[in-house]
Amino acid sequence: MLEVAGLSVYYGAVRAVEDVDLYVAESELVALLGANGAGKSSVIAAILGIPTVIRGSVRFEGIELIGMATDRIVARGIAVVPEGRGVMARMTVLENLQLGAYHLKRGGAARIAEVCERFPILGQRLRQQAGTLSGGERQLLAIARGLVGRPRLLILDEPTLGLSPIAIRDLFEAICDLHRGGQTILLAEQNAYQALQAADRAYVFDVGRVTLQGSARELMQDERIQHAYLGEYLAEGGE
Amino acid sequence: MSPAITLFLELVAVYILMTWALYLPFKAGQLFNGPVYTMAVGGYTAAYCVQSLGWPLPAALALAVVLAAFFGFIPALGFARTRGIATAMGSIALIFIVQSVLMNLDFLGGPAGIKRLPRLSYLLPMAYGFVVVIGVLLSRLERSRMGRAMEAIAADADFAGTMGVSVSWVNVAALTVASAIGGIAGVIYTFVIRSIQPTTFGFTLLLYVWAMLFVGGRYTMWGAVVAAPLLWGLPQLLPGQATSYTRIILGCLLAIVIVAAPNGIISRDLVNRVSSVLSRAPHDGDQTRARATLTQREEEGEDV
Amino acid sequence: MEVFLAQLVAGLSIGGIYALVAAGMNLLLLVRNIMNYSFAYVVLMATYFGWMAMEATDGDPALGVITMFASALLLTVVTEPLFRVMASRNAPLEAVVVGVGMGMVLTEVMSQFIHQGRPLVFPSALTSWGPGMSHGLFVVSFPQVVAIVVGVLTVVGLLTFLYRSKQGRAFRAMAQDLGTARIIGIPLTRAGVYSFILAGLMAGIAAILVSSALSTSSAPLADLLALKATVVVLVAGGGNLVGGFLLALAVGVAESLTQAYMPGRWSVALVFGILMVAIIARPNGVFGSRS
Numbered sequence: 001m002l003e004v005a006g007l008s009v010y011y012g013a014v015r016a017v018e019d020v021d022l023y024v025a026e027s028e029l030v031a032l033l034g035a036n037g038a039g040k041s042s043v044i045a046a047i048l049g050i051p052t053v054i055r056g057s058v059r060f061e062g063i064e065l066i067g068m069a070t071d072r073i074v075a076r077g078i079a080v081v082p083e084g085r086g087v088m089a090r091m092t093v094l095e096n097l098q099l100g101a102y103h104l105k106r107g108g109a110a111r112i113a114e115v116c117e118r119f120p121i122l123g124q125r126l127r128q129q130a131g132t133l134s135g136g137e138r139q140l141l142a143i144a145r146g147l148v149g150r151p152r153l154l155i156l157d158e159p160t161l162g163l164s165p166i167a168i169r170d171l172f173e174a175i176c177d178l179h180r181g182g183q184t185i186l187l188a189e190q191n192a193y194q195a196l197q198a199a200d201r202a203y204v205f206d207v208g209r210v211t212l213q214g215s216a217r218e219l220m221q222d223e224r225i226q227h228a229y230l231g232e233y234l235a236e237g238g239e
Numbered sequence: 240m241s242p243a244i245t246l247f248l249e250l251v252a253v254y255i256l257m258t259w260a261l262y263l264p265f266k267a268g269q270l271f272n273g274p275v276y277t278m279a280v281g282g283y284t285a286a287y288c289v290q291s292l293g294w295p296l297p298a299a300l301a302l303a304v305v306l307a308a309f310f311g312f313i314p315a316l317g318f319a320r321t322r323g324i325a326t327a328m329g330s331i332a333l334i335f336i337v338q339s340v341l342m343n344l345d346f347l348g349g350p351a352g353i354k355r356l357p358r359l360s361y362l363l364p365m366a367y368g369f370v371v372v373i374g375v376l377l378s379r380l381e382r383s384r385m386g387r388a389m390e391a392i393a394a395d396a397d398f399a400g401t402m403g404v405s406v407s408w409v410n411v412a413a414l415t416v417a418s419a420i421g422g423i424a425g426v427i428y429t430f431v432i433r434s435i436q437p438t439t440f441g442f443t444l445l446l447y448v449w450a451m452l453f454v455g456g457r458y459t460m461w462g463a464v465v466a467a468p469l470l471w472g473l474p475q476l477l478p479g480q481a482t483s484y485t486r487i488i489l490g491c492l493l494a495i496v497i498v499a500a501p502n503g504i505i506s507r508d509l510v511n512r513v514s515s516v517l518s519r520a521p522h523d524g525d526q527t528r529a530r531a532t533l534t535q536r537e538e539e540g541e542d543v
Numbered sequence: 544m545e546v547f548l549a550q551l552v553a554g555l556s557i558g559g560i561y562a563l564v565a566a567g568m569n570l571l572l573l574v575r576n577i578m579n580y581s582f583a584y585v586v587l588m589a590t591y592f593g594w595m596a597m598e599a600t601d602g603d604p605a606l607g608v609i610t611m612f613a614s615a616l617l618l619t620v621v622t623e624p625l626f627r628v629m630a631s632r633n634a635p636l637e638a639v640v641v642g643v644g645m646g647m648v649l650t651e652v653m654s655q656f657i658h659q660g661r662p663l664v665f666p667s668a669l670t671s672w673g674p675g676m677s678h679g680l681f682v683v684s685f686p687q688v689v690a691i692v693v694g695v696l697t698v699v700g701l702l703t704f705l706y707r708s709k710q711g712r713a714f715r716a717m718a719q720d721l722g723t724a725r726i727i728g729i730p731l732t733r734a735g736v737y738s739f740i741l742a743g744l745m746a747g748i749a750a751i752l753v754s755s756a757l758s759t760s761s762a763p764l765a766d767l768l769a770l771k772a773t774v775v776v777l778v779a780g781g782g783n784l785v786g787g788f789l790l791a792l793a794v795g796v797a798e799s800l801t802q803a804y805m806p807g808r809w810s811v812a813l814v815f816g817i818l819m820v821a822i823i824a825r826p827n828g829v830f831g832s833r834s
Contacts, residue, residue: 074728086723270636317823327639339812490648494641
């Protein structure tokens with residue numbers, strides 16, 4: 001569904017991403033792993049056409065995205081849940097969801113109702129100001145907003161940032177649920193263990209390049225991954 | 240030197256000073272239009288002191304500058320904490336208020352203003368004396384810590400604050416000095432024209448000075464030196480009827496330059512290139528060699 | 544007492560016009576984060592076009608109104624690309640300079656080339672229509688009352704649009720978080736154009752009100768309108784529609800009342816002075832900032 005080839009992203013003179021190849025097939029959950037600043041968010045920004053200097057190719061369902069305006073890319077069926085959630089704090093939960101329906105010609109209200117069934121906590125708080133929600137609830141709202149438009153590809157950028165462990169657990173439940181339902185997902189995460197548990201495949205980023213890739217299971221057993229990301233977990237006696 | 244040329248040069252000096260007066264706060268990221276009304280304050284003070292109080296010019300000039308600075312300092316205290324837009328609009332509103340007040344103050348001549356001021360034979364050298372002195376001070380400021388602090392504030396005020404720059408005080412200082420320069424320009428202007436009235440100090444003057452700042456080059460002080468004679472001189476060369484088009488042309492020119500050529504005539508690039516040519520520093524050779532090596536490595540495909 | 548009431552109505556009607564202009568500027572500020580200083584000049588220029596149309600057709604008010612409306616819309620939309628560039632560069636100060644520059648161009652056109660720079664007077668078909676509203680010393684014109692009503696209705700309409708329509712929500716999202724608005728797929732450029740179209744409509748309405756309720760138009764009036772509307776927007780807090788509306792009405796009333804009881808030349812300076820103090824004392828607006 002999504003094919004990225006030879007992608008390089010520059011912010012001014014700084015090269016944030018260098019010669020990255022990756023792909024996401026339908027109904028897959030693909031994870032992008034790596035520390036902050038490793039390039040994951042820049043790849044996502046490039047898919048959306050945000051940085052000014054992008055080289056290479058990003059093809060979505062056969063169409064080249066580079067050079068296309070962001071709103072048209074979103075209209076083609078890519079929804080992004082941005083880092084930091086990007087929830088409009090001074091608008092109500094309902095209004096935030098309605099923003100997600102911007103590109104729907106009709107049936108927005110019905111779609112919102114559907115999404116609220118999946119996330120009942122949002123359905124209960126439709127009239128509340130989004131700023132009063134907890135971090136975990138806001139993350140769910142951001143995801144729900146993305147889902148309203150019936151995206152072919154849902155991209156999540158660091159959804160666990162700033163969330164409590166319980167909220168993270170609920171979050172991954174929701175993500176896995178979506179995955180099981182057939183939603184294609186691209187997930188950028190620093191939380192490698194949880195991400196690998198949920199994902200089918202993953203790419204590991206470092207300093208703007210892909211340094212490792214493979215199926216989630218392979219990567220989980222890779223020594224380098226264990227050393228770099230799972231060290232703490234293993235030290236606590238996990239598997 | 241013919242009187243027409245003398246007049247032209249004297250007014251160019253006034254406009255250079257006024258453009259510098261706007262340039263200084265702009266360097267710190269503020270669009271402060273105060274110099275337009277402090278020019279009025281300075282001019283009126285000097286005119287009144289010389290004509291009605293019989294003061295000698297130096298004394299009148301001194302008081303004019305002090306008052307001009309004061310009338311910039313007080314609003315500056317308020318503006319220092321505001322966003323750029325509030326300073327810009329607030330200072331525009333002040334121009335208007337000062338004009339209204341001047342029109343209504345009968346002891347200053349009301350709408351007719353003050354006329355028949357004495358001719359001063361040394362006006363031209365005095366004007367350019369000020370230009371040189373202020374020019375030198377300005378260029379030294381650009382290279383000083385204060386100058387860098389101002390540029391830092393212009394780039395990102397909050398960040399500059401965290402780096403220990405006292406944003407408020409730099410702003411207040413810049414606005415006050417700018418107002419003082421405006422006052423000096425006002426004094427010179429008043430004695431060039433030998434009269435002063437409120438209508439001068441309004442939007443037309445503001446437009447001229449803005450045009451000189453932005454067309455000349457907003458990032459360097461030399462822009463004023465080029466733009467002032469240009470923008471003041473060209474309309475003089477046009478036939479009489481065309482002068483009504485001057486404001487239209489200026490307005491359009493301003494909009495076009497800002498949108499299409501924001502760096503103006505004298506861009507920072509140009510200044511850097513000229514100054515590097517002029518200085519011919521001894522280690523220039525090293526720099527060129529280093530750059531050549533870099534290019535060569537890039538061509539060989541090395542990761543730079 | 545009757546004189547006082549008449550002054551009050553006159554003040555409210557002028558305030559209604561200020562409110563319209565301020566609301567248009569607030570809308571553009573919300574969507575593009577840029578002050579459009581030339582907006583008031585566009586409104587006045589539109590009245591000039593309407594006047595010219597009426598002069599050419601011997602005072603046909605319908606044609607005048609249509610011309611004003613169309614020209615206001617056109618002029619506003621034509622200036623949109625300039626402000627789009629300013630917005631993309633994130634240069635609010637330069638936008639003010641560009642706005643003032645354009646305002647000067649329009650002022651010059653108004654004061655040099657149309658009617659030899661004399662203030663325009665609009666035909667009575669436009670300025671004294673409708674039922675008489677006078678009662679003894681209470682002398683107001685129907686258009687003045689209409690100005691108040693239309694001003695209120697337009698602002699209410701704008702608020703309804705912002706809070707109940709898809710595009711309105713998009714505008715508010717852009718005002719709150721432009722980056723996220725872009726990421727979730729709101730077309731920023733198109734939304735910007737829409738906002739200018741909407742503002743152009745409001746400018747058209749304002750132009751009609753100016754010509755009928757104020758019954759005069761001139762370049763100095765444009766300067767005053769621009770300055771006052773901008774100061775109102777700043778003091779009430781950029782983007783604050785309700786606050787700007789109320790403040791605009793207050794300014795209109797304050798002006799009208801002080802003019803009756805104080806020499807004309809001082810009253811404007813006084814109102815400005817108060818507003819200036821407000822800007823300086825509460826830099827981010829008396830009522831709070833954008834939302």
